[in-house]
Amino acid sequence: MSAQFTASGTVTDADTGDPLIGVTVIVKGTTLGTVTDLDGRYTLEVPGESARLELSYVGYGSVVLDVSKSDPVGNLKMTSSTSTLDEVVVTGLATTVARRNSANSVATISAKDLTEVANPQTFEGALQGQFSGAEIKSTSGSPGGGFSVRMRGVSSIFGNQQPLYIIDGVFLDNSTTSSGVNLVTEAAGGGNTDTNQDDASNRIADIDPEDIENIEILKGAAAAAIYGLRAAGGVVIITTKRGKAGRNAVSFSQTFGTIRPITLLGLRDWDADEVEALGGQDALDVFNSGGFRNYEEELFDNTGINSTSRLEISGGNAKTLYKFGATYKNEDGIVENTGYEKASFRLNLSQKVTDWLDADISTNYIDSKADRGLFNNSNTNATIGYALAFTYPWEDLSPDANGIYPFGGAGSNVLETTDLITNREEVDRFIGGITANARLFTNERNVVKLTGTAGLDQYSLKNIGIFPQELTYFRDESTLGGVLIDGSTTSQQTNLSLFGIWSHYTSTGVSFTTTAGIMRESSVYNNVLVSGTDINGSETNVDQAANVSVNQTKRSFINKGFFAQEEVNINDKLLLTLGVRADKSQNNGDSNELYFFPKANVAVNIHEFDFWGSETVTTFKPRIAYGESMRPPIFSARFNSLSPTAIPGPGGTNSGLQTQSTKGNPDILPETQSELEFGADIGFLNDALVLSATFYTKTIDDVLLRAQAQPSTGFTTEWVNGGELENRGIEISVDYLAIQNEDFSWTTGLNWWRNRSEVTRLEVPAFTTGGFAASLGQYLIQEGLPATTLAGTIPSNADVTESELAGIGILGDAEPDFQLNWRNSFNYKTWSLDFLWHWKEGGDNINLSPLLYDFGQTTWDYDDTDLDPSGQLTNGQYRVSVFGSDARPWIEDGGYIRLRNIGLYKTFKMKYSEGKSTLKLGVSASNLINIFDYNSYDPEVSNFGGNVLANAVEVTPYPSSKRINFHLRANF
Template identity: 45%
Template sequence: MRPTLFKSVLSALFLMLPILIAAQGTITGKVTATADGLPLPAVNVVVKGTTVGTTTDFDGNYEITVDDFPAILVFSSLGYANQEVEVNSAREVNVALDESATGLDEVVVTGLATSVKRSNSANAVASVSAEELTGRTPPSTIDGALYGKFPGAIVNSNSGAPGGGISVKLRGATSITGNTQPLYIVDGVYIDNSSIPGGLNVVSEAAGQGSDSNQDNPSNRIADINPEDIANIEILKGASAAAIYGSRAAAGVVIITTKKGKAGETQFKFSQSTGFSQAINLYGLRNYTEDRVFDFFYSPSDNPADDQASREAANAQVDLFTQARSSGNLIDYEKEIFGEKGLISITNFSMSGGGEKTRFFSGITYNNENGIVKNTGYEKTSLRLNLEHRATDYLKLSLSSNYIYSSSDRGFYNNDNTGTTIGVALVSTYPWYDLFPNADGVYPDYDLGASNILQTRDLVTNNEKINRVIMGGTANLDIYKAEKSTLELILRGGLDFYQLQTRAIFPKELQFQKPSNGGRNGVSVQGETINKNYNLSGFLVHNFFTENNINFRTQAGLTNEFFDRNTDLITATGLVASETNVDQAANTGVDQTRVRQEDAGFFVQEEVNFQDKVIATVGLRGDKSSNNGNANKLAYYPKASLAVSLNEFGFWNENSVWNQFKLRVAYGEAGNFPPSGALFTSYNAFSTDGILGISLRGIRGDSDLKSERQKELEFGTDLSFFGGRLGLTGTYYIKSVDDLVLLASLEPSTGYTQQYVNAGSLQNKGVEISLNAVPFTTENFHWDFGINFFKNNSEITELNVPAYNTGAFGAGLGSYRLEEGKSATQIVGSYPDGLRVIGDGEPDFQMGFNNNLNYKNLQLTFLWQWKQGGDNINLTNLLSDLNGTSADYDDITLDPAGETVNGKFRPNANAEVFVQDASYVRLREIGLYYIMDSKMMPNAFGDTIESIKFGLSGSNLINIFDYNGYDPEVSNFGGGTIFTGVDVTPFPSSKKYMFNVAINF
């Protein structure tokens, strides 16, 4: 190069240097939340169109180098709307992010240690926020707050007794004899949701027809969790999402995240809810006349002496009826039992806050609820402390802790074979009998029945007490951080420990306990369950960004879960004097049930995200368990999914009405363990003349029994329009369950009667649709609503044992039947020509309608639920007919000939008359509130109180159904089976009216 040319080039470079320097620089700033001005950590800051990016620190601060100006910085964080800022030079850029209004940035679970934006998820994962759970009206239990809030779930109340008794079933039938309830995870802790009976069968003898373990009307343990503590619930309905939880996830997974603290000033919240409950519906009293009383009690006989005795007995009842009517003493015992207005009080106080290093949330809730029956009620105290501590820039620790005490008095209800439960005794109690105690507190015996229902109500104890501790801890360690890759170690542990004490006391003065009436001279049943679950896990999560803006996220980890439950049940009969201690009795018996299990496994998953356009995931869970015949054999559960966001491809311009157009497909497998004890043969101990021996229980074990395996393929689309003001989500799924565990009959010559076998398959096909819209929004008025629709059809696709009836009381009264090629929940009845299908327990469809209207400071929210179809087997009708007490006994609406009254037609008709449509339309929740903010407060309070929200709310206030019972939502056999909807004199459901006030300061 010639010197002159060299000088020219050098001069040009010198002149361009300022331009080059000006073209790159460092941007710094702080990111906060618009709502409260608090700093936001872990916000992604990326130079648009490049892979250059960083994240904000614990205080919301960031620093990023820009190679070329002008540039656009994209700020994004899960739960917040993305924001883009154009920068032309190196300077300070502070940004405030709004909470996401579209839900596209909402976070959903994608792995055991990771989450993903909903806009990128390939699975149909439902979410329920804290506002949706408790914002309208405070629920008594968390599972009771899920009604109608998302598609794909059948939430069913098994009992109206205070303290729980609710089953949740996701996407249809998942097992016949095994677990049908989802797995619950609270802050990473595996939660036990057992329903443990209190030993009432020794009095009710319900096991004479069915299982004593599911007719004792116990509560379920997920009811212990305090709804006020919850920040968010995610429901993994299908195996494609739940496969990450392996052998326990076939019935779905419910992931509960509790509230955490935010940096800034300490925030306090106090709320008080007060109200009452009353029965939704009562049968009513029969319209008795002298002729009707005589006709019911008179039984003609060809034997003159018998005929005369029957006539005299009938006339005696007519005389008692006439005397009571003339004196105004006909007593409606149904109103006397179920007519109480149970007072409700729920008090909650919480505080949250924190500083640069540590954040906290703490709360206490006291719930006191009286039932609609005297001496029933529910009391619960919940204490919570959640902590997050940033030990260093690369280490974060968190702790979730919860203590719960509850006491539930549930009464004596449901089926029995002794005529002693309140419900069964009520249908045979006539209003002309005075059963009230005299001045000395002595109750008369009821001449026409086994029990004086008022005495049973007032003197029987059926109590459950819980002391429970739930603790979970997590450590997040950043092992490596670079511009394009990170590596994080996540360690997690959890403990769920509780002591359940059950106490059932039947004093000797009860009519049915007197030896002269064939009683046991008093019964005291004392039970104790010690349950300890703990889980440990560790994961490595690696993120890598390529030059082409492809994100690879790899995670791998190990899990270990331990389950240990011991139940002792001591039954004492022949009580001494007024003693109730189990050692103060003539006879005692002890039952002990121990369940121990250890599970271990691994999980690996790879996620690939190409510019939010195409997101693919593959994963594998491997599990082994002591509950398998071979405890060291691994069962593998794969998953795979693909989501394509067409809106990210630029097919339409920025002014298009489309915000999201995503197509998705997912596949996954999950398992379900065989019932406890199915792998081995158990024996009973007995003694004869002091010589100890063992006897067979009748069920032969099989160590080769395999776990049930669920396989599911789902297709779906997520659409969003008009800036997120209209959204539509649709999912179609095909779910099959293979290796169904069934109870098969054995030849008596084997020495056994039954054996658990893998003998079938079933399939569910269903559709889920959700529509969300914001039709109007102005400065003073806002209206948004949501509609969800769910339909599922099940079929037994393979059955390798003969078809059989199950889940009720025989085909003569209507029974569920397992039969190849038929619905898994079909109901059959016996006819002269054989069995006929007369119903199905599965609904035709379910819908939820949610509305939120805000005008200035006034707020109205309500939720309707519509369940169409699905049949119940209503045997309460049968029992009341047989005793002549049915309210519609004298109506003529069932006999096609128009001749026979209902009360005589039903018991002599086929089972079809007891299989009734359980459809309903129900106003599940409604709330009307007024909100006063700090600007509306007097000066003395304006600087202290941020807001006061007060108003009226209720649940189940409007109920529309033709079902001839207390409530079409009922299940005599509890929630541990798919065969719900058997109605045998239950504890009625209730509606609630509440006044609520909440103060934030």
């Protein structure tokens, strides 16, 4: 029999002396291991006369401990680690690795960063400014959120560029569903027929940030290739909180705060002559009596109340762990009769079924309501911001004694719209998943296991729109006579996967991890929008309207794929990964064709080699990675779309179908993406200072485009694969534990990043997209230019670079010059102070709000004189004078410096609990300081929601807000 001995010991926290439960203890170079029990103790049978144990624990890093037959007791006090290199990151669909061994740039966000500094409104709001390589943009200030997320530049022109979100193995739906208010606003009836102008939220906003333990972001194909079809825009992997063995733990927190507008724009600086010229003697009398009303202040200068209550209960034993969390959020908007309410309940269970089988179950139920008001574009002057542009301070828009509102200058009344309309989203959602791990075979050198995952994301969304017939814009020659909207959306998304993992450890310290598996995703989406016009009195049932119409949108997909991956670790010195993914999709022209996408990466821990003797540079790891992925065509690209129409005939009008103007392509290909990423991670002073630099080049081929169709087809355009895009970028991060002693610590970190895109091949003529018209500014797609180029009509004598399109000049770029965030964490005894600054330099917007106010002659800067080169016209007069002939006034710098969040907290230990129970009090703020030179409420805005090549366009949005919150958290 071979020699062996029993190693044992106790693991405690170096600061508190408390036992650490669940510390992983492994005999280095083997599969032999165990975890510490409720008292922090471990016992492990070790082969041979001596061995090296590797102990690891989340938040504490890894420690190596030598034991032998003559000295088998290995007690250890573990110190919490702030080094980013000690984090564990994903390397595949079922494998992980320490960041110090990873060949990819993977961003991580902790629970503290998400919710323990400030109180974010939604999940996406919590991500803003937290990591490099992404542009996360708020598209609306409306309650309930609305965000656009873009990783490493533009990766498609007409396709979906949002990342794939995965929570505990469940693939999430992040759709945006139009509310149907276009029937009232007719926003899509003008220069842009996009119906996504009605300020709708996206469904990732349903996720409760309080449930989250950590987030990992795979920003490019080099890391995300293994995740398949929907990973071309990156992958956001969310892990929720789970129970820990030991005594039951109860936590309750309460947040209460206020919401205020970031800024107000103010009134035009009126004088008596201007008032009389525009409003007559009655207006002048109001002016002379000091009776002007500031409707901007009445509408937006309000204080909303925000309240968030949170309860967590967790615990378990050696076999069963549980975690229950419930959150109730209720907040007012800064506009009357708007607000957001959400209740979220989560139960996570972990069960050790047998010695070889365990399972993790995650369940989440969400119920939310958002009253979003009526904002953004309108061709009927119906939206609040649009009508405000034509509302004059001498008008009295208050209702009379009978509750009847007078007409405003816009033909609508902003107070009436705010008071009487309903535009509500109601969501009922369930997210559930199970992951089972079966260890099929284990010995000293091998572990073979099988992992299966099943996920379900199912929700119903109800859109309720009530626009009473007494609204002023229905009284003025309107044929609608009031509008009722009843939208009903159901979505069911499932994912199934089965992985086999074989880990082999050699006696020479080389390990091999082989993974192979299959996956299936499916989605069924059904939207039914019922609308009624010419309603009776205060009737709110849409079926009682005189005219009822029904529109239905159905889409579905099934994606199937398999993958294989090999990871090799040579003594923690050389790390190699090779993998391949194969997928097919129903949206591809050939739905049965498999497309193969490889990945490969190499990392070298040079500091692990014997020749490395530097005590200053303690980590030096160059790395390189390559990966490919694909994006299926949009749902309609393969088929000829049909729309309903009325066909006159001898017996009257009959219903029929007509083809739309764009022809489907049965041979359409997916967009393919390849990315080369290389960089280095360098740690100084025992990794107290860590510098990471990443450079990448991403190429997208077979870009989906619209080409001019042959006249004989009966179509105007057709879908083709006809272009290539390229993105090049740099990401640099610095993390520094500047000070750490018994009473005080200071950790600081900085991220800097930039991206540059280029249309490297275009097989159709240059064209504009997004926006409304060239005279107002649009995106320009032209070979050799950035995909984010903004262009527009210019006069013949303009000193502007001309595009390939006649009369169209290049006016700006929506891509930021760079972005930077700076975070700091100070801890002094029981006090903590954290803050995060975010700097976005450049990135232009198309700001059309001032133009609308110019038409109404109410612009806040109407009488300034800094635009007209001749100095003869005021700003308002100048902008109106060049309308239609010069788009330059609408292009503005969208950069800013923003204090994203700041929080100050004090923790008290409760004496009766021997210090195990705590009370934490604090105050925090979000968007407290905002510095920008932008002629509106906030440069973070989008009239077209998450549409990446249109999300730099502003038309009278819901103003953004800042928050101050007070916090109480009790842990028992």
